[in-house]
Amino acid sequence: MTSHSRGAAREGSGHFIAQRFTALALLLLGPWFVIAAAVSLRGGGYTSAIDFLSHPVNAVATILLLVFGLYHMQLGMQEVVLDYIAKPTTKVLLLVLNALVPLALGAGAIFAVLAVNFGV
């Protein structure tokens, strides 16, 4: 019965710490992206988007934003699903979807940033 000593889910504190750790990273990366993108993309054209993502600092910070943001939102949505969805099949389906969607988006979006910089 050792599992009981760690609570029902046995991973609650890891979730708690990861959510706050990613929150701290996003506290810097989020406002940076909003302001940098707003200033760089104000003209709004395709070339200004390419110019923005071609700068190494912007590319790296955007990839970090994606990693921390997608992980943070996955943790948050997991909490929402566990809180509000009672029906077991719906709950499991949504949890699986929540595990896969951020992963697929992360792979696609990081590849997109790399493709802009190095070509495909």
Add this chain to the structure above:
Amino acid sequence: MAGATRPRQRPVSPHLQVWRWHITMASSILHRLTGIALYGATILLALWLMAVAGGAEMYAPVQALLASPWGQAGLYLTIAAFAYHLANGVRHLVFDFGRGLNPSDADSSAWFAILFALAAPFGVWALATFGA
């Protein structure tokens, strides 16, 4: 015997409709709502990046949508949701250390987060318009 048919008044679960509406309750609900909204916004950010990588032709309709009134309204709401979730997130990090939990502090920090969220998109717009 008459009394035996009537069950004793027992405490009931606090249903949403019996709570007096207050700002700290709104701040908690808004945190979840903006979090869910930002899930959608992050999906769109990822798709935006893929559209940029897809080339000028693929980016053109995205650009048209972002410049349209719908796109601009969406950007306003996205930045407001992000600003709220950020400010209220900091508020919760402070709560984690046991600070700011008394009613008057919690009330004023909740109001601050809401006002910050409403003002932030105008700040970003001003930076984009008049900034360096």
